[in-house]
Amino acid sequence: MLKLGSRNLVSLRDLLVKKLSLHNNRGLSTSHTASRYRLKDKVALITGAATGIGKATASEFISNGAKVVIADIQSKLGQATTSELGPNATFISCDVTQESDVAAAVDFTVAQYGHLDIMFNNVGISGFTPFSIVDLNLKDFDLVINTNVRGVIAGIKHASRVMIPQRSGSILCTASVAGVIGGLAPATYSISKFAIIGTVKSVAAELSRYGIRVNCISPFVTATAFVLEEMAMMFPGVEASRLVQIAHSVGKFEGANCETLDIAKAALYLGSDDAKYVSGHNLVVDGGFSSFKSLDFAAPDQVAN
Numbered sequence: 001m002l003k004l005g006s007r008n009l010v011s012l013r014d015l016l017v018k019k020l021s022l023h024n025n026r027g028l029s030t031s032h033t034a035s036r037y038r039l040k041d042k043v044a045l046i047t048g049a050a051t052g053i054g055k056a057t058a059s060e061f062i063s064n065g066a067k068v069v070i071a072d073i074q075s076k077l078g079q080a081t082t083s084e085l086g087p088n089a090t091f092i093s094c095d096v097t098q099e100s101d102v103a104a105a106v107d108f109t110v111a112q113y114g115h116l117d118i119m120f121n122n123v124g125i126s127g128f129t130p131f132s133i134v135d136l137n138l139k140d141f142d143l144v145i146n147t148n149v150r151g152v153i154a155g156i157k158h159a160s161r162v163m164i165p166q167r168s169g170s171i172l173c174t175a176s177v178a179g180v181i182g183g184l185a186p187a188t189y190s191i192s193k194f195a196i197i198g199t200v201k202s203v204a205a206e207l208s209r210y211g212i213r214v215n216c217i218s219p220f221v222t223a224t225a226f227v228l229e230e231m232a233m234m235f236p237g238v239e240a241s242r243l244v245q246i247a248h249s250v251g252k253f254e255g256a257n258c259e260t261l262d263i264a265k266a267a268l269y270l271g272s273d274d275a276k277y278v279s280g281h282n283l284v285v286d287g288g289f290s291s292f293k294s295l296d297f298a299a300p301d302q303v304a305n
């Protein structure tokens with residue numbers, strides 16, 4: 001066995017530290033140069049991207065060098081969004097509750113651009129189900145589950161069909177803070193989002209063998225059409241700008257609100273090679289909301305002896 005004196009040990013350690021820092025610096029400079037276009041040469045398919053979080057993500061992906069296919073049930077709006085986002089955006093009409101539509105969207109993307117690197121299963125509906133389970137019409141429950149869960153499963157299935165032979169890919173899904181803790185939304189919606197977080201972990205187990213990452217993002221309340229429509233029902237006649245203020249007021253993080261760009265940036269990270277070893281993860285973007293509860297003691301002057 002090789003015996004080293006303490007002087008030799010010190011110089012060996014110095015050498016290793018130098019080599020390591022050279023290696024790390026090389027890594028740093030590479031990621032620094034690549035950081036301007038983090039999705040250069042990548043192709044993404046985003047469902048529900050005619051508006052809201054999906055649209056913001058499509059825009060962020062394109063700014064980072066990606067080609068993006070927008071798949072949405074709203075054709076007119078989807079086409080308008082595509083024109084707004086420029087030549088690197090393409091639209092395909094798609095209802096995620098129809099597996100054949102989802103399969104066709106995946107095939108269209110591959111036919112158009114040659115491959116599929118990022119599949120973002122982002123569609124979700126609230127379904128406007130009642131807060132009390134006693135009043136729940138199970139047909140409404142089925143519609144939410146068909147859209148929010150089955151639609152996502154269809155997306156994962158058909159993306160995997162083309163990503164497995166590639167031996168690479170990043171699959172993202174939109175869950176919700178309402179899938180992390182109960183009571184924030186009607187049970188039906190929460191159940192659908194809890195299922196997404198479970199789906200991601202379950203499917204990551206298989207797909208990691210093929211170099212395919214599967215993750216989800218759980219946004220906090222974000223003032224999109226999705227939220228504003230619900231709030232308009234809760235506060236009839238109140239102006240949209242006021243509804244946005246009310247939506248922002250429920251956050252617990254001082255000095256910032258949850259915006260579509262925050263979710264888009266989370267998707268950019270998970271979609272890019274920066275997250276090359278991240279899979280089965282739920283990236284919660286909620287300003288810490290679901291991480292803590294506060295003890296709301298009464299103010300001292302309100303407590304009698």
Ligand SMILES: NC(=O)c1ccc[n+]([C@@H]2O[C@H](COP(=O)([O-])OP(=O)(O)OC[C@H]3O[C@@H](n4cnc5c(N)ncnc54)[C@H](O)[C@@H]3O)[C@@H](O)[C@H]2O)c1
Pocket residue numbers: 047048049050051052053054071072073074094095096097122123124125147174175176177218219220221222223224225226227
């Ligand atoms: N906005 C929030 O506060 C919030 C919070 C947590 C999670 N989310 C989730 O984020 C995702 C996006 O929400 P958003 O706020 O951007 O909503 P949004 O309503 O602004 O946009 C959703 C898009 O999905 C499309 N869509 C709806 N049903 C479809 C279907 N069957 N097939 C294809 N497209 C369909 C709509 O046309 C729309 O363009 C959803 O999964 C939602 O559950 C939103």
